[in-house]
Amino acid sequence: MSEIPLTPEEEMESGLSRKQFVAAVGLGAIAAPVVAGAMTGPASALQGQDLPLACTPGGSTTIAQTEGPYFKPNSPLTSNIVPAGASGTKLTVTGRVYSRSCKPLVKVLLDFWQADNAGNYDNYGFKFRGHQFTDANGAFSLTTIVPGLYPGRTRHIHVKLQAPNRPILTTQLYFPGEPRNQTDTIYDPRLLMNVQTVPGGRTASYEFVLNVP
Ligand SMILES: [Fe+2]
Numbered sequence: 292m293s294e295i296p297l298t299p300e301e302e303m304e305s306g307l308s309r310k311q312f313v314a315a316v317g318l319g320a321i322a323a324p325v326v327a328g329a330m331t332g333p334a335s336a337l338q339g340q341d342l343p344l345a346c347t348p349g350g351s352t353t354i355a356q357t358e359g360p361y362f363k364p365n366s367p368l369t370s371n372i373v374p375a376g377a378s379g380t381k382l383t384v385t386g387r388v389y390s391r392s393c394k395p396l397v398k399v400l401l402d403f404w405q406a407d408n409a410g411n412y413d414n415y416g417f418k419f420r421g422h423q424f425t426d427a428n429g430a431f432s433l434t435t436i437v438p439g440l441y442p443g444r445t446r447h448i449h450v451k452l453q454a455p456n457r458p459i460l461t462t463q464l465y466f467p468g469e470p471r472n473q474t475d476t477i478y479d480p481r482l483l484m485n486v487q488t489v490p491g492g493r494t495a496s497y498e499f500v501l502n503v504p
Contacts, residue, residue: 345498349392351481351500352391353452353481354462354481356461356477361412362404363404363417366402366420366421368423370434372404372420372435374418377436378436379407379436382495383432383434384435384495385496386496386498387425387429387430388431388452388454389498391504392504396425396429396503397428399455399501400424400451401422402422402450402451403449405419405435405448409439411439419435421433445466445471445475446469446471447464447465447478448463450463450464452501460499460501464483464497465478465480466484467484484496
């Protein structure tokens, strides 16, 4: 399925309230905001990563992007969104979620969805859809495949993030070196993951910074 250019209405769809989002993923009340201790600072998490991914205290927060036409509420609670028997190049996406002051944020909801290896979204079930929460170190890990291409878009993964009692951030993650990064009008290099080829597939990482003090 292709992802058509976005209308203003679709842009507005990303303005889902926290209440709606919590309901959407089938969760009840989320615990009060908890900020992890400073034992695990951003410096250690950023080793070996490019500067655009770094969290700088008081620096930029992760930018929002449209959710597009294929978000579905009620995704399963899982960090592995690969259905049995799926084809594709294995991809593990890891990273952390930080506050503006670069403290790791725990219990942040991350809801991922993406196309399969053929560039199709599962609009009937929940293949390649799933949500998880950051751990005590503000870290997450997603087991998936490299998403396929479909007309009109470069390669990307969709995600919604929500720290406890905070607004939702809807955005997308991108892959370096993709030819269509040059022509996709939604693409933004600030959302490039650090991608490595490893035995058996690829790894990618991204450091999110939410507008949390
Ligand atoms: Fe998409």
